[in-house]
Amino acid sequence: MECRSWASQSPLTNTTICGWYSKRVGGASCIGEISPMTVFVILILQTMDDPRLKEDVQRRSRMMRDQPMSPGNWATYWIEYVLRHQGAAHLRSPTLHIPWYQLYNVDVWALLAAVIVVTSGLSFWLSYRILLFLVRCCFWSKKKKDD
Numbered sequence: 001m002e003c004r005s006w007a008s009q010s011p012l013t014n015t016t017i018c019g020w021y022s023k024r025v026g027g028a029s030c031i032g033e034i035s036p037m038t039v040f041v042i043l044i045l046q047t048m049d050d051p052r053l054k055e056d057v058q059r060r061s062r063m064m065r066d067q068p069m070s071p072g073n074w075a076t077y078w079i080e081y082v083l084r085h086q087g088a089a090h091l092r093s094p095t096l097h098i099p100w101y102q103l104y105n106v107d108v109w110a111l112l113a114a115v116i117v118v119t120s121g122l123s124f125w126l127s128y129r130i131l132l133f134l135v136r137c138c139f140w141s142k143k144k145k146d147d
Contacts, residue, residue: 047053069077082088095103 067074082091101107
């Protein structure tokens with residue numbers, strides 16, 4: 001059975017479900033009879049039963065758990081490190097000592113805005129002058145010749 005009229009999208013994968021479930025799924029045909037909740041449950045069950053995904057999740061879990069020490073020991077180490085080095089000023093961000101207008105490049109943005117305003121102003125002025133010249137050249141010269 002081919003699905004032609006149902007263009008609903010999956011909330012999980014954001015792709016059209018119609019091509020995936022063109023056969024009858026759960027006793028319902030594809031044409032408008034599958035509720036979004038049913039599709040969601042089917043996708044969850046397929047994800048849970050896929051052995052490739054399970055292996056990939058386990059591999060990633062092993063990579064994330066591969067740490068030289070436990071999180072508690074890690075926190076203890078860094079607290080002791082900061083205490084040993086009197087606050088560890090060498091680890092602080094240099095942006096703490098920069099004024100806000102330099103941190104956010106306000107001077108650069110102001111210069112860029114000024115250049116844009118001046119350039120657009122000059123181009124409008126130049127366009128106006130050229131248009132005025134053309135109007136004077138084309139229309140006013142005929143009136144003078146006729147007099």
